[in-house]
Amino acid sequence: MNKLIEEKIKFNGKRLKVIEKTYENSEGKLYKRECVEPGDSALVMPINEKNEAIFIKQLREVIGKVELEFPAGIVDKDEKPEDAAKRELEEETGIVANSIEHLITVYPSCGYTNEKVHIFVAKDFSKGKVNLDEDEEILEIEKIPLDKCFELAKENYFEQATLNLAILMYYFKYIKK
């Protein structure tokens, strides 16, 4: 590992922090990396008793689109990723999951951000209470049968890396013989 020489906070926002880090390589040469620190997040693929996946529709200003998504959010300090997944699921959809299993944990873009996303599958629902964050708006809830989800993922219908990964990992872990 190259040696970290200096860290400068370049932006300290509400959601993001950007740090410019200077490293020294084995030949003594200095170079910089720009690092975004948004915190880790948890994403959950909810599957109901009819074998349908539950999606939410949310406005994503950053890409200028309404996106079909799985419930997700930031893992709070001292919170376990699976508890964050259950919490976000209830806050965004009103679903309490009595069963939650880990599918995969990944870095979405480790060239410039240290964010880690923990992906879960949730089943066995009971009724909870929706409680959205300030400035958060769920436009709609949509249900898609699992078999249809696999087809749609293959056709690049879904646009998010971690959502596609949740669907394909579910297939690999629970359907593939």
Next chain:
Amino acid sequence: MNKLIEEKIKFNGKRLKVIEKTYENSEGKLYKRECVEPGDSALVMPINEKNEAIFIKQLREVIGKVELEFPAGIVDKDEKPEDAAKRELEEETGIVANSIEHLITVYPSCGYTNEKVHIFVAKDFSKGKVNLDEDEEILEIEKIPLDKCFELAKENYFEQATLNLAILMYYFKYIKK
């Protein structure tokens, strides 16, 4: 779509730009989003004539680890994503791909970055020339048989979202009956 009211550049670095955008919702309420703009990228899963996937090992300072990766990099202005994929493959491994096919295009983390990643599979190799970017260092090249890649992906051995997605999408498109 909510109305964009104001954009402020908060950080303008070598790799990243961070813009704070203010929006107005349908009720006239103002709110902000922090948007990272790193440019789009292309990632390529190279498969040789022995049905082995070719990985590179690269130091990722931002997460403090040496990562097993597929060749990838930023799509230049006016460059087609598939040309970027071929270019990065040759620059990082010296492999020229005579066949390249699109697997999937995804947003890695559309809550705070507009980056889009175009994922390809490359086959039918001939010999080209390694040409690394300044401050880029490929530590090692590793070959893993495809069947083993599917197993390892299922076990969460690989840590990157888009790398896992490349492997699972390849399975879905070309192996799954």
